[in-house]
Amino acid sequence: MEQRVSLITLGVPDxxxxxxxxxxxxWQPVDSPDGVVAFDLISQTLGLxxxxxxxxxxxxxxxxxxxxxxxxxxxxxxxxxxxxLMARAQAAGAEILRPASEVFWGGYIGYFRAPDGHIWExxxxxxxxxxxxGAFRWNGY
Amino acid sequence: MEQRVSLITLGVPDxxxxxxxxxxxxWQPVDSPDGVVAFDLISQTLGLxxxxxxxxxxxxxxxxxxxxxxxxxxxxxxxxxxxxLMARAQAAGAEILRPASEVFWGGYIGYFRAPDGHIWExxxxxxxxxxxxGAFRWNGY
Numbered sequence: 001m002e003q004r005v006s007l008i009t010l011g012v013p014d015x016x017x018x019x020x021x022x023x024x025x026x027w028q029p030v031d032s033p034d035g036v037v038a039f040d041l042i043s044q045t046l047g048l049x050x051x052x053x054x055x056x057x058x059x060x061x062x063x064x065x066x067x068x069x070x071x072x073x074x075x076x077x078x079x080x081x082x083x084x085l086m087a088r089a090q091a092a093g094a095e096i097l098r099p100a101s102e103v104f105w106g107g108y109i110g111y112f113r114a115p116d117g118h119i120w121e122x123x124x125x126x127x128x129x130x131x132x133x134g135a136f137r138w139n140g141y
Numbered sequence: 142m143e144q145r146v147s148l149i150t151l152g153v154p155d156x157x158x159x160x161x162x163x164x165x166x167x168w169q170p171v172d173s174p175d176g177v178v179a180f181d182l183i184s185q186t187l188g189l190x191x192x193x194x195x196x197x198x199x200x201x202x203x204x205x206x207x208x209x210x211x212x213x214x215x216x217x218x219x220x221x222x223x224x225x226l227m228a229r230a231q232a233a234g235a236e237i238l239r240p241a242s243e244v245f246w247g248g249y250i251g252y253f254r255a256p257d258g259h260i261w262e263x264x265x266x267x268x269x270x271x272x273x274x275g276a277f278r279w280n281g282y
Contacts, residue, residue, distance in 0.1 A: 001216060074146065
């Protein structure tokens with residue numbers, strides 16, 4: 001298995017609301033069939049898909065599917081960008097779970113829950129500098 | 142917010158078991174502090190982190206964190222690779238939720254649940270050809 005994730009699928013209860021949230025953060029979808037919203041990221045795609053249809057595709061009841069045990073982190077170039085993005089997410093309808101603050105290892109981190117229920121981390125990690133295009137790797141560029 | 146995900150964090154109940162699973166699939170971790178396992182992917186990192194610590198970082202009880210409403214897909218170059226990877230995952234301890242089969246839109250897809258509880262899709266999508274390095278975008282390379 002090559003070390004890559006092609007597609008991150010967020011099962012969401014309300015497609016319109018979810019699309020509105022991510023576009024309010026500044027993301028732009030690519031053309032896709034009705035019933036799917038796709039955002040091309042660096043080397044992968046993030047898709048929005050109805051939660052009930054995802055459950056059907058997987059073969060489990062919706063009630064067995066949860067969120068939060070897997071989180072997505074968006075890392076920034078500066079601590080100030082963390083504040084900006086947390087504020088923008090809140091304005092777009094996210095719930096702030098943990099306001100941005102310094103953590104023991106030297107990062108500056110906040111968590112929000114999107115209206116679709118998925119939990120995002122916004123992080124500045126001074127020890128893992130992003131590439132010019134924004135790519136991340138554990139020990140930085 | 143730039144269109145990228147820097148870090149995918151899997152909260153896992155058993156770090157050793159989770160690391161053993163992903164290394165059995167052929168992934169190699171990079172150096173990281175005790176208590177975190179990190180796999181560098183294309184332009185991002187996937188981290189394994191204790192579920193109870195993730196809950197503490199987020200500020201929610203473990204019981205509120207679930208999985209499956211967000212899935213990760215690993216796309217392959219051929220349908221045969223889907224079969225190979227599903228078999229390898231099963232041999233490494235995954236539960237097959239949906240054996241690989243053709244779907245209405247022309248793809249060939251299976252789902253498994255890793256021993257850590259997270260749900261993966263393995264997919265061949267003939268309409269979204271991967272780049273030489275394995276990068277994915279919605280309308281292909």
